[in-house]
Amino acid sequence: MSSIPVVVAGITGKTGEAVAKTIQHTTGLRLVAGIAKNHAGEHLGARWSDPDLDLSICRDIEAVEPLDYAVLVDFTEAASAFERLQWAIVHQWDMVVGTTGFTAEHRQQLTRLVERYQVGLALIANFSVGAWLLEKVAVEASYFFNVAEIVEEHHESKRDRPSGTARRMQGLLADSWRRSPDDIPVHSIRLPGLIAHQTVVFGAQGQVLSFRHDVHDRSAYAPGVIQAIQKVHALRGRLVDDLGVILDRD
Ligand SMILES: NC(=O)c1ccc[n+]([C@@H]2O[C@H](COP(=O)([O-])OP(=O)(O)OC[C@H]3O[C@@H](n4cnc5c(N)ncnc54)[C@H](OP(=O)(O)O)[C@@H]3O)[C@@H](O)[C@H]2O)c1
Structure with missing residues (x-):
């Protein structure tokens, strides 16, 4: 071939x-x-x-x-x-x-x-398998928690804010909860030393559940x-x- x-x-x-x-x-x-x-x-x-x-x-x-x-x-x-x-x-x-x-x-x-x-x-907003798995576990968690916030951290020269990965996560959680994506806050951090990192933090009475993915090398x-x-x-x-x-x- x-x-x-x-x-x-x-x-x-x-x-x-x-x-x-x-x-x-x-x-x-x-x-x-x-x-x-x-x-x-x-x-x-x-x-x-x-x-x-x-x-x-x-x-x-x-x-x-x-x-x-x-x-x-x-x-x-x-x-x-x-x-x-x-x-x-x-x-x-x-x-x-x-x-x-x-x-x-x-x-x-x-x-x-x-x-x-x-x-x-x-x-595809994020080609890393870890980011895709983070989507899967976050959607699973959304059946048990009904509020979350997203923290995305990137290198200082990244142009878009929030990141495409965070926007996609917003959309997936919004679909699961039948809400507007804007109801799920995204916090964007741009600093030297970072590459690409995302944390999804779910909160409920008496507990917090966080999932994080880090890219250390492209x-x-x-x-x-x-x-x-x-x-x-x-x-x-x-x-x-x-x-x-x-x-x-x-
Ligand atoms: N989907 C994913 O998994 C994933 C992962 C990482 C990044 N990204 C995305 O990929 C994009 C690039 O990120 P990066 O960090 O690699 O950026 P970068 O280091 O700034 O590289 C940008 C590249 O695009 C070229 N470029 C910029 N404007 C252009 C134009 N008008 N015409 C032709 N070429 C142009 C630049 O050429 P010169 O060097 O000659 O200026 C450079 O080669 C961003 O949108 C980022 O969010 C996606």
Whole structure:
């Protein structure tokens, strides 16, 4: 079977670089292009000290060498990603997206477009299995507790606030309790020394129950991203936002 060509947008970023290096060393996947903003034009092989890697970083998706098909992996920021995803959809590429900060309107439009063009979109707020398990245990706890608050802590350069992971947790608890997501408070902390951490604290008479997940290294996201790349073509016509679908545990 031929390998899957993969284009990584955000290849010079903290997460995109970790993910792209794993893609490069995964059998069955082929890193064919990288996209970035300020580092566009740089040679990726030189940047990674890899003489076997002969790729220049593109300014955006239109500048990538023409490809009949690829999977677009995106870890950038929402505004430019939204434009890039529309390009990928029209060109019949499947997409694995970790970028957060999309609006509800963005998501509605993307849902309509993937259905119309019959491409797959895995739009996952957090690709780490630990964050997904935190969702599962928190939803289980929501059957027994009826009030909670979320604390999300990230590095100081994170743009969106609250995080996509916290917004998703808000939505899951709100669905379980049939309330508005705004009724579940989120506390956001941005400090150097942090990477990505989330705590869900449930309270009831006489007791408190806390669940916490910590990412200490961005390699935590790579296995989920790799599995999503391998499966996204089978999601044709769908926007999937639950990592459980990718892990076959939905
Ligand atoms: N879903 C998940 O599991 C997960 C995990 C971690 C992070 N994230 C999300 O992933 C995104 C990136 O996070 P990060 O911490 O890796 O950010 P980062 O270190 O700031 O990296 C951002 C990357 O995007 C590129 N970029 C920014 N604006 C661009 C544009 N207009 N066109 C093309 N490329 C552009 C940057 O290129 P230059 O370096 O050249 O400027 C850089 O490569 C955020 O939305 C974050 O919330 C998701």
